[in-house]
Amino acid sequence: MKFTNKEVILFDLDGTLIDSAPDLSLAINHMLSALQRPTFDQELIRSWVGNGAQTLVQRGLSGQSEIDQSIAPELFEKSLQLFLNFYKNNLCIETKLYPSVRACLKVLKAKGYRLVIVTNKPFEFIEPILEGLQLTGLFEMLLGGDSLEKRKPDALPLLHVCEKLSVTVEQCLMVGDSKNDILAAKAAKMESIGLTYGYNYGEDIGLHKPEAVFDDFSDIVATLS
Structure with missing residues (x-):
């Protein structure tokens, strides 16, 4: 599969560019310990x-991926603040880039592609993480899960990027590791690449029919050249 006439590449963050699960785990377990709950x-x-911070906190409180609908709103709000406050100060303790990410992003940037991040992570965390992992200056635009009124798998963030950067959907490519990324691309009628190594709840990313599926981030460069 070769992608042609692309100008803008939209990247998910967690599970696509970075493995943030170790630090998210630290923050969730800190929250649970503070609430005197099992870690x-x-x-x-x-x-x-x-699926973003709120869903992660709900799953932590539920102790499973299926969210317990009986969680009291006050408990949820308290838990979310505990989680966010700890995570904000511990963003890059064990978080790391996936193999070849930095080098490939630099190659794509040098080739003239405009790079964007569209994540469901709260916006305030994006820039500090990019700084911590030496990725600053590579991205033209950053969108978090709380930047707009809807987030992936809704098409809105992807269409918002097209509008702000004055490009068509056809000139864009979405790259992500979870079904939320591929479903958002499908909803926006944008072509997409699915990566197999991130966080997709044990499900094959190919089931959602991205235009290409790769095991390695560096394959993106080859498919665009």
């Missing part, structure tokens, strides 16, 4: 990542 191992928490 969980990193591998289980990893399977809850990918």
